[in-house]
Amino acid sequence: MPYLGGEEAQRELRRALSNPHVQADPARYRGAVLRVIRLMAQGADVSGLFPEMVKAGAVPDVVQKKLVSFYVRAQAPRQPQLALLAVNSLRKDCAHPSPAVRGLALRTMCGLRMPGIQEYLQQPLVSGLRDKASYVRRAAVLGCAKMVKMQGDCEVDGALVNELYSLLRDQDPIVVVNCLRALEEILKKEGGVVINKPIAHHLLNRMPDLDQWGQSEVLTFLLRYKPRSEDELFDILNLLDSYLKSSSPSVVMAATKLFLVLAREYPDVQADVLVRVKGPLLSACTSESRELCFTALCHVRQILRSLPGHFSSHYKKFFCSYSEPHYIKCQKMEVLCELVNDENVQQVLEELKGYCTDVSVELAQGAIFAIANIARTYTEQCVGILTELLGLQQEHITSAVVRAFRDLAWLCPQCTDAVCQALPGCEDTIQDSEGKQALVWLLGTHGEKIPNAPYVLEDFVENVRSESFPAVKMELLTALLRLFLARPAECQDTLGRLLYFCIEEEQDMAVRDRGLFYYRLLQAGVEEVRRVLCSPKCDPSLGLLGDQSKQPVNAWALEFNTLATVYGRERWALATAQQPVEPSYSCSPAAGSRSRDTESLVSEGDKEVLEVHPDAPVSEEKELLKAHPDAGSLSLIPDVSLSAEQFERSWLSLDTSCQLCLPWAGPVHADTIQTALRVVHIHTIAMSRAGAQPWKAYLSAQDDSGCLFLTELLLQAAGSELQVSVKQSEAKPEALQSFISALRTVLEAVAGLES
């Protein structure tokens, strides 16, 4: 088979294109051009035909011109010399009587990516901006933006900018919107297009003429305008009122955002707006268009975070229907979790229970975790449902239920008895690592309440050779040792066998080390074991922490209707980390966001410290910290080789760059601090013994440019303030800022955890 764009094909096409008979017949001529495009679209190399194609563009036929334009734009970067040929004929087209041709020629010229094109562009663009046909003006306005973008960091032409500002008063609505877009791009460095009072009012008056894209974008641009007085503000809101009920969901959302942002000082207005968009949002949530429905659901969740009861009376709208795709069902379940109240809890649970037996494993487990989530508030009913589900003896269901039970036992101690009664029999069904870990943890921690706990664990030990997950073995070691403390007689033999296996036969080093550690711990005496292992078995306060308190509307108003809401804040921060965020969309790390971040860090961090998991959760925590907007610009390198002497020398030679005090209550847990700091690559050089007064610690860190950060933590007396002083080897205020905020986040997290 000949290669698609082989020499042969190209030669034949060239012959056809330059054949005068073909050229005389418009239909055949166009046919030939079409074949070239087809070849190009298939990925063949047709660059050799450039001169012939440029010539083909000089015919009166507009269709052919379009085809040639398409070809030229794609090929120009490969052969800049020949592209000049095209420029000439395109400039001629810019003076063509037909506006369609003029517009097309302008677009094509601006789309040529070759050096030096700017000098040819200027004149046609300027005349294009003054063209009488709006079609040409639309192309010319965006052409300006393309040209400036191509120039790179050249000085922006002031006359051009003025011309564009004056075109904001153009008759044609699309020209107006295009001007805004072009100015935004051209003036990016200066912070984008300026919306002053006359422009804002002009745009407001033009709103009814615009199409939905224009309306939605203008509403976004108007975010930048700050009304001078209260009267003006309310006039604007009145004027824009009808857009809250627009037929296009994107306009509705853009209008909602504008209302929320403009009325940031009027909570009543904000609440009123949210009530009024309820209808449009709900109909978007139940619409046929899946993707829009998904977007609307994301926004509903955002709203629910501030107004938990907002959609409670409409809970039935969030019941899943059979044919909906996965992502919608998952979102709906999340929404259902959040709008549960005393009246609807029965129905919601009934509905969620139905999803638990779904064929899709993921969905079924999602539903189970949703019920577990509700269980924090309505414990009894939920535990009943979950226990019932165990009866199905389905592998994935049982596993998810047991995992849910583990978290419940930790958060809501009142349900421990019910959980313990439900457990027997589960061990035969669970196959996956996560589920087994959860079961083993429950058996170890609450073993005294489960009569057959030692025998279940014994079964696990019997089969430990065929156990494929190291994490389960680790969990098994800890659990058995804990149970041994509670019921020594039944466990001693089993524990001995397990320790023997772990130390003598186990291949996995982490498991072996854990085994050795426990072995030596046992040698130190039972009291010592009890001291190390008998940590609290539950922590109800965490449940409350996880239960996010109401977030103020202003904390997310700026993120509404952006991708941050669709992805969720954490994922979005992760996706944009180390990348300067667009100034116009920048989300200021408001007080609300910070407290939320630290909270999630606490719940993660606490479990991690108490259960001494291997590395997995640590990496999660790392991501969380990276996700913190403040930590973004600074990257600390993981390994700093700085000895205590070097540290001391540097410390004495440097001046303090920054000092601050953090509130600190209660005693210091050195290990916790050390672990938490290591996660963000801050290393501990030296630290006083816990309980010493004054308590001191010296920390060091280094960023990727080699700048050292040396820190002293000083706690005068327990229950006072923690004094932090930071010294820096090079004077870099920005890096220092980021370092301090990272440090502060960690310390606050640790402080919150201990208080």
Place this chain on the structure above:
Amino acid sequence: MIGGLFIYNHKGEVLISRVYRDDIGRNAVDAFRVNVIHARQQVRSPVTNIARTSFFHVKRSNIWLAAVTKQNVNAAMVFEFLYKMCDVMTAYFGKISEENIKNNFVLIYELLDEILDFGYPQNSETGALKTFITQQGIKSQTKEEQSQITSQVTGQIGWRREGIKYRRNELFLDVLESVNLLMSPQGQVLSAHVSGRVVMKSYLSGMPECKFGMNDKIVIEKQGKGTADETGKSGKQSIAIDDCTFHQCVRLSKFDSERSISFIPPDGEFELMRYRTTKDIILPFRVIPLVREVGRTKLEVKVVIKSNFKPSLLAQKIEVRIPTPLNTSGVQVICMKGKAKYKASENAIVWKIKRMAGMKESQISAEIELLPTNDKKKWARPPISMNFEVPFAPSGLKVRYLKVFEPKLNYSDHDVIKWVSHALPLLSLQLHSEMSAWPLDAD
């Protein structure tokens, strides 16, 4: 704004790729294919972030359309734009299928060039686009057409061009409604809503001004204080619309102040309004399923449908679809009315009835033979679904008037031929909560 647009077939081969922005590299095309189209698990989200690039996709039959961007954009707008693009393409070449896209790829590139410039949406109304898109006809444009572009693009009305002429002025109006019904296993209605669309086809000359009236509760109450007692008598004279949205051509200010719907329609087919009602919905049918398990290899299914409207009316083209387990080996069906057939390829019994009067009852019973399987693979137990046409709108919506005024050309309201069909809405009804009467495990 949108950085690029890609269209893939179901295998992930690129059919169309158009990049508007330099920040979208060539690898973006492959990134989406590898991470989304070829991904093992189900689609996680219609918005995917891969290497700081966001991919928004919609699927039409087995074609994937993806919009790509690096900016923090407004997701609702991108999706709406993709829908619009699908509409425009459908208007030009019919169904969006691989074959149609391949045959029309030049047209598609031409469209993409017009509706997006530098990644910003431009004019996207099908009617207005027709003046720019020049796929058919080789003749160069006449003077008249040129002036059309100028007048169209300078005019205030983006959705209609001037100088449209028809010999017969015709207007079609269809009310299409679908009922979404969630029913508990016990047969209680959990929630029901009607989402309806008013679709118009206008073939009118000049710049006609249209006025559309329906039995909206607020209007009726406003107009007829005297007739209030009359509405009380006959029950359902007016309907309460929960929310409605309109095509861009409808003057919203007038709707807000007077609740009247007046507009200059685009040429050709368009959707005038969408609405949703939740109150007083007339459910035309009741479906009662009964399932009995006879041993491990046999199921007995009985489904009763009851028509729930005036005996003088007729429902037509009724089709009931009863899903069967995957391990069905054979089915015997007996039905009182219509024809029923087991379709093995669709795993369902399809029961068709040509017409059925109101207040009647009909039933089907089937014996389903099952193959004994050890396979633990579960059956999804899809809901029973039903399609039919009835000569009334379940929401109760009625068209009261549809008037046309054209001040410049002299044709009046009487000369327009109007086809109003709120007579035959297509309905689909879905029973929720599956058929819980099915045994929980099909094994």
